[in-house]
Amino acid sequence: PADLQESFLAALKAMGGTILTPDATDPMAPVRKMMVHPGPVLSCVPDIDGDFVLTPDTKPADLGDVQYGIVRAAFAVAETGSLCFTEAELRINTSGFLPQHLVVLLDPADIVYNLHNAYRRAEWRNARYAVFQSGPSATADIEGVLVHGAQGVRSLNMLMHKK
Known part of the structure; x- marks a missing residue:
């Protein structure tokens, strides 16, 4: 499509993801605003501080x-x-799946059209670990009731933010 960003946003919304609206004066304001529940914050980006610190001794289950x-x-x-996500972004592989709420920063220049284009990217040749994630975890196995967060993040929130 002519507008990859628009197509991506529509597909992410269809998968249950939430799009955060950028703030022109404070790019990280929407991220801070959505953090309403108490609890540890793990930040794998320099743009925002977290209080859960990864160390060489941190285990995935931690x-x-x-x-x-x-x-x-x-x-x-x-x-x-x-x-x-690769191990470079996640720093520890479970950081994309164990938090209750995941906030993802994405540079709009890093959107590709389809999976054929995705598998041509260097991440698939150079990373030891790479994974695709589309929206929050959900299941409707038990009596057809949709449950979010049963096997992963309860919410996935995405903010367009240039590197």
Whole structure:
């Protein structure tokens, strides 16, 4: 499509993701504003501070109590509304799945059209770990009731933010 950003945003919304509206004077204001629940904040980006500190001794399961995780996506796929994370962005692989609420920063220049284009990116050749995520975790297995956060993040919030 002519506008990859518009296509990506529509697909991410369809998958249950929330789009945060940028603030011209304070780019991180929408991120801080959405953090209303008490609990540890893990920030894997320099743009915002967190109070959960990763150390060389941090185990993947240690992130189980994190309320908010803030990460930058390596890139996004317009066709599927997917965000790609590698170990470089996540710093510890569970930081994209164990926080209750995930906030993702995405540079609009890092949106590709489809999965064919995604698999041509350097992340798939150079990263030891890469994963796609589209929206919050959800399941409707039990009596057809939709439950968010059953096997991963309860909410996925995305903010367009240039690197």
